[in-house]
Amino acid sequence: MKIAVDAMGGDYAPEEIVKGALRAAEANSELHLLLVGQKERIQPFLSGSCPDNLSLVEASEVVEMGEHPANAVRKKKDSSIVVATRLVKQGDADALISAGSTGAQMAASLLGLGRIKGIERPAIATVLPTAQGGKLVLDVGANLDASPEQLCQYGLMGSVYAEKILGIPKPRVALLNIGSEEGKGNDLTQKAYGLLKNAPLNFLGNIEGRDVPFGRADVVVCEGFVGNVLLKTAEGLAGALFEQIKEKITSTALRKLGALAVKPGLKEIAQMMDYAEYGGAPLLGVNGISIICHGSSKSKAIFNAVRVARECVQIQLLEQIKSNLPK
Known part of the structure; x- marks a missing residue:
């Protein structure tokens, strides 16, 4: 090879x-x-x-x-x-x-x-660290806009990748939206919902942004503009959170002693959030x-x-x- x-x-x-x-x-x-x-x-x-x-x-x-x-x-x-x-x-x-x-x-x-x-259009599929392990988000920037048909294609490609590469059997596919109920969102997401629902997928329905970090779907589908904002926000939030944790747990001598006890756990979390562990994102x-x-x-x-x-x-x-x- x-x-x-x-x-x-x-x-x-x-x-x-x-x-x-x-x-x-x-x-x-x-x-x-x-x-x-x-x-x-x-x-x-x-x-x-x-x-x-x-x-x-x-x-x-x-x-x-x-x-x-x-x-x-x-x-x-x-x-x-x-x-x-x-x-x-x-x-x-x-x-x-x-x-x-x-x-x-x-x-x-x-x-x-x-x-x-x-x-019709390729999608960048990236693995996002969540509380339930790495989950797939696509598109995160290949195309800023997308049609309902293209979002459905993202779901099909993402499902294959999640199953064959991430090892997730029958990946749960969800559409990123502003609400979980069917009928929520703009014209794009409403039309995409119907296509995804009728596609040969394990489609959960809509998922809100706050659900993504909890790993409530294995494949999250969205257009590239939204996906890129989601990815960059998650990266920035993780970095800011770790900075705050480091500052607060080392602010006093007593807290520094306590920090020694939680240091291994924090290292594991940092490793899980490290994009370098996932290598790269395929252009599907x-x-x-x-x-x-x-x-x-x-x-x-x-x-x-x-x-x-x-x-x-x-x-x-x-x-x-x-x-x-x-x-």
């Missing part, structure tokens, strides 16, 4: 990307990782010779975060994200991973790989495995993103999605 890694994408590229790829190569001898990017910038972080299952693929250009995604992808044919996507398209790699511009990765995937037949709906990583990903996140990509290839995610779409 070969996985292309965009070595130039992300806030800490190429150093942290290379470190994560090296760690993944050492841990998975059956994998072959292709580090795609500018060799002269990558090689200083390889610490001498490469492992046998890691090689470099030259890409002379880089898509910067401030560039218009579609224009950059069209103009920079030799950029790392375009070359990595081309490797998948040509069959020289089974999946690609990038922590660079999400817009550029989506544009490269759409232009280079195309869409799965029956899917494109005709290839494309894993999107957080822009601030470090080596741990890249290592886990390789795991996600490997699992997607192993269970033949594309074929699973295609076979579960209505004929």
Whole structure:
């Protein structure tokens, strides 16, 4: 199995990307990782010779975060994200991973790989930590708007991913809305409700934002604007909460003593909330495995993103999605 890694994408590229790829190569001898990017910038972080299952693929250009995604992808044919996507398209790699511009990765995937037949628009499916373990939310930013039919397609793809990758039997699918009753919401959610209800899904109905952190659904469906706000709010709230906890439990000598007793538990919670543990989010709906990583990903996140990509290839995610779409 070969996985292309965009070595130039992300806030800490190429150093942290290379470190994560090296760690993944050492841990998975059956994998072959292709580090795609500018060799002269990558090689200083390889610490001498490469492992046998890691090689470099030259890409002379880089898509910067401030560039218009579609224009950059069209103009920079030799950029790392375009070359990595081309490797998948040509069959020289089974999946690609990038922590660079999400817009550029989506544009490269759409232009280079195309869409799965029956899917109008792709969706970014991310695992959100909850009180009941990791649950799937999609879309979280691939498309700011969506039609009722597209939301139903998100539910179908998300259900397959939750079952085959997250290991959740008969995933409970819910539509994010402003109320739990049928008939709530705007025109989009009301129409989407009917489609999801009649789809071959374990559909629970509507779910409110406050229910998401409790894990009351395994797959939460929403348009990208709402999903991105939900994700960023959850990240910010978790960070603010941990800052407040740290400040309050260390404010006095007595509390510091008590903090020693709860420290292991807090570490476990922090690990559960760490996006790096989940690696990356698949761009579901494109005709290839494309894993999107957080822009601030470090080596741990890249290592886990390789795991996600490997699992997607192993269970033949594309074929699973295609076979579960209505004929």
